[in-house]
Amino acid sequence: MAQKLLEIENLTAAFRSQKDWVKATDNVSFSLDTGQTLCIVGESGSGKSVTSLSIMRLIDYAGGVIMEGSIRFKGEELASKEQQEMIGIRGNKIAMIFQDPMSALNPVFTVGDQIAESVQLHQNKSREEAWKAAVEMLRLVGIPSPEIRAGQYPHELSGGMCQRVVIAIALACSPELLIADEPTTALDVTVQAQILDLLLRLKEEMGMSILLITHDMGVAAEMADRIAVMYAGAIVEEGLASELFRSPSHPYTAGLLRSIPGLEGDRGEELYTIQGTIPPISQLPSGCRFHPRCPYVMDRCRNQDPGFFRLGDDHKAACWLYDESVSAGSAQTGNKVTVKFGVRDKQNAVKRGERI
Ligand code: SF4
Structure with missing residues (x-):
């Protein structure tokens, strides 16, 4: 071991x-x-x-x-x-x-x-x-x-x-x-x-x-x-590199991966950018600290810190999208919610996570 x-x-x-x-x-x-x-x-x-x-x-x-x-x-x-x-x-x-x-x-x-x-x-x-x-x-x-x-x-x-x-x-x-x-x-x-x-x-x-x-x-x-992955003083996602690159699970991680020039392989396509800038540490927003820049922001994100959700044996993310009670405003099927992020901008089925 x-x-x-x-x-x-x-x-x-x-x-x-x-x-x-x-x-x-x-x-x-x-x-x-x-x-x-x-x-x-x-x-x-x-x-x-x-x-x-x-x-x-x-x-x-x-x-x-x-x-x-x-x-x-x-x-x-x-x-x-x-x-x-x-x-x-x-x-x-x-x-x-x-x-x-x-x-x-x-x-x-x-x-x-x-x-x-x-x-x-x-x-x-x-x-x-x-x-x-x-x-x-x-x-x-x-x-x-x-x-x-x-x-x-x-x-x-x-x-x-x-x-x-x-x-x-x-x-x-x-x-x-x-x-x-x-x-x-x-x-x-x-x-x-x-x-x-x-x-x-x-x-x-x-x-x-x-x-x-x-x-x-x-x-x-x-x-x-x-x-x-760190954002505004806190870790927002952590896991094995292979798992994290295959299945980025925090919208910030997904945004970072989509911002790599040439990864899409589509010549002439405009490079993705994460809107806004990182806040000064003296002026952190309430709730999820990424919420002012997040394309999937929900009401609860603005005032409740999500904490971590376990997504696998060795993978966790701090995001309300993995909570059982959230529909994310997107299509929901069984115990999976569909949101649109990932390096190839495809529809990724996001597993529900266990609260850590
Ligand atoms: S908790 Fe909400 S605002 Fe924060 S990353 Fe997840 S969806 Fe976006």
Whole structure:
């Protein structure tokens, strides 16, 4: 049976505004098994990065706090740890790579120094041993002539090479969990594909788990074993990637999938867009937080939070469409209701869900 590596339960993180605390994530729960890749997807402002910063406890340095909830890593509670204790975990057992490699690297140190620093800090190695390890890491992430490149500064390398260096720093201490926050967004499309392939290869070789944050459903399709879809600070759908792509069950997930260019295969057809924009976290709507943008909105959606409905052994969605008592204003047959969403805009029969 798969081992749980990371378990997040009811995580609520907040930032101080001029008047009050504002929740950036609200009751977020998910788990990640050893060796698995979980993608958190959603638009900018949906709380993906705040979730990853909370796991690393870097949210404390960004002016936020963890108000409630639990973050267990191999059964060890991280939410209540002192920052001093996190030093032994951050960069060692859990590592993170960020979106923009140029701002993640220090311009006044060579890339070899920056990898070696991480090795020296966590593995108690001599300067010479750490440098050798840095060169090996550059070789592992596919940088040619690593002995020479190790002595160069970030401005002497391309964007793709810098992201490989950032990955080398993150993996230098063989972490069990790698958190990658939009790792390819700042890169050219061809380099993006190389970096994703590299992450997949290293995951297999090093036996680590990946928590990948992305707004790109194409990236999620390539990488994920499981997917959690976030909207306005909350998870609205979660399940196995294969199941979620085959049968997107929350109208927001369906909208994200329909918004991928070229997926329909119909040349000349106007690209689908989800109407409206994500609300500011200080002005969330009542009821279902997606209701102002949802094409299937019903009266109860405007003032009652749907909570989760179980749609399968490993699939859940937060939507009133799955409630027994809802007709959704669409054709209803037996215990199924017919609504019009899905990647191919076909009539999907939506199963009733069990309330979680
Ligand atoms: S609960 Fe209502 S508004 Fe929210 S996603 Fe479902 S149908 Fe749309």
